[in-house]
Amino acid sequence: MDLALIALSARPLAASAARAGFAALSLDLFADLDTCAHAARCVRVHKKNGCSFDGDDLIQALTSLAPAGLPVVLGGGLEDDPALMLRIAERNPILGNAPQTVRVLKDPIALAALCGHLRIPFPAVTLEAPGADTFADAPVLEKKIGGAGGAHIRRRAAGDLSPPAANHYLQREVAGEFISLLLLANGTSALIVGASRQWRADDAEHPFRYGGAAGPVALPAAFAAPMREGALNIARACGLVGLISMDFMVDGDAWHLVEVNPRLGATLDIFDVDPLPPLLGLHLAACGGRMPEALPLPAEFHAAGVIYADRDLVVPPGTWPEHVADRPPAGAAIARGAPLCTVRATGPTVEIAEERMRARTAALRREYGLAPAEASV
Template sequence: MSARVLEDARPGDTILIAAQSGRALAQAARRAGLRPLVLDLFGDADTLALAEHHQPVAGRFGGGRLGGESLLAHLGELAARARTPPIGIVLGSGFEGAPDLIAAIATGFPLLGASAESVAHLKDPDRFAALCGRLGIPHPTISRDPVADRAGWLLKRAGGSGGTHIRAATAGPAPPGAYFQARVPGQAHALAFLADGQSIVVVGITEQWSAPSPLRPFRYAGAVERARHEEQALAPCMLAQIEDAVGRLVSETGLRGLASADLLVAGEAWWLTEINPRPGATLDVLDRRPIPLLAQHIAASRGKLPERQAVPVDAAAAEICYAAAGYAPMPPVDWPDFVRDRPRSGTAVARDAPLCTLFATGPDSAATKEMLRSRAATLRALLDLTEGYP
């Protein structure tokens, strides 16, 4: 690896981004003064506006025509269009279940984030559960064998994300690529952190909620980070326990970069349900510190942890808006400024698919969530006006 790669990122550097949706990472790259080259599945309007160059792909990472040589060819074509060679690649959602693909990508571009081995260790349900057990970290019991009391278990897909892969437990053994996880009570939280392979620095804590649908009862909806003056979401003693647990996991797995720990919290009890070894869905909410978060991600990936930054003065929240109806094609829409991930006119959006993301800030978390409700109603009214579009 060249000395240039080991230096900190500098304003104007080019960076590769690959994700199911690359908009949030592209926005974070621009905030850090970088020029993003984006490969993703959607090519939303704001993604195209942010990207130095964009490469659209269709399908699913790690399988079919997006696996192996095809994806590497796409990335090579994208990198060749840049004015300067990219300093590395940041992988977003979609690669959790494909560590072999991550390893292949690493042969062509420096990885800025988790290694293939770290992902394999953290996203393999059996390895992760065994590691938590050995380290004494509270983690729901898992099984691949038939479960007697199905009401007390969930069915999850290994390497899944966004909650859309979670179902009620089924009869018989878990299907290939899936596993059962015992239900535990509690409110969903996430601890975002930066890791250098040995230790962590906490970025922030978010509270999360779901948007259930008949087929996807645990579908992820949104998250809020409380304002600085509010009582924080986790009690100091519990936060210390969780930080210690996540730090030990990082030391065991060598995880680097920005990542998050998903938690369920009930009273004084907590469970770590999984580690997301990548920048996640709360990036918009968290990237409000003085030092751009993607710059910190790159530095942590290279073994340099920053000091912990203060919680921002205001609260912030983001929520996915799922399509109440299908759009084929999407009509022209004059999107409000609070809308992100804006589908382009003429593209297709299936019913119940992610339509866009709503963002809000406010003096406290309650007011900010209420602002999201108001903005969702505004958006619904705006979309109702497009129903007559031919």
């Protein structure tokens, strides 16, 4: 066993590890067919509070299956629990950004201060009850500190001056297109791997839930230079290492950084493809200080969208199409609101790749008796 992978969904990490020739132990909440196929050992960890790790069960699984000192790579799903990250690091070194670094970058007040110092536009935030003029009558979002996947985000009713819930914060909502930059960093320098556009898969209960991504895309010409420079400055200022992503909202008049994710994420589906080398290998090398001089862009454009179940269902027997990832096994119970699978497509342009992905998604939703879905930017 070369390393352990821990994420709410470890499939993208496991696929990259297999592409790089690593034998990996995967610990996540799903242990789907694809993750099991890519990993040397695949274990499903108990859930807590809907879609979070049961920390004690995770530590028990790691202790039982991974020798002390086996390095760990973390994906999404632990940023809201730096204490759990510290428990992992006590026995198994984390190849990536330290829990203390993650805690700072997921502190909205600290990130706002850093952006102010670096002159990076960042929407106003508060941990307290807003005053009548705190957000200047703009729409306001309430977010979980360290939350991932967007399902935790809610839009506040106009005029609501109550404080945010415990471990939540308020942020002024900014309009525009959701653009994510994937970067590789080694603590002192960084380079941009590529940009992707993202969209929501919203419903009444989850108005800001992550829906998918497509790319690579070009940054808007008017803001490309300051967006790149802002992302690189944050990576350098914080001494970030490995693969990281930074999320922006961009419209015709302005751009804003809205989040920093100091770990590997969902856009591996877009960029861990030929002719790029395996990104997990690049991540490990960068954590050790080694960086390539430059990276090529993917040979094709890629799109990947998540299908969420709009009702409780049981996966029937049958064969999944080749363009589907995160495939649950036959007989698996999928709760309403939970992810069913990821649908992927490629094309000669990003628009064609996304169009193909949406056609495949619609066909699969019909097959499973799910209502048609319209993604939101």
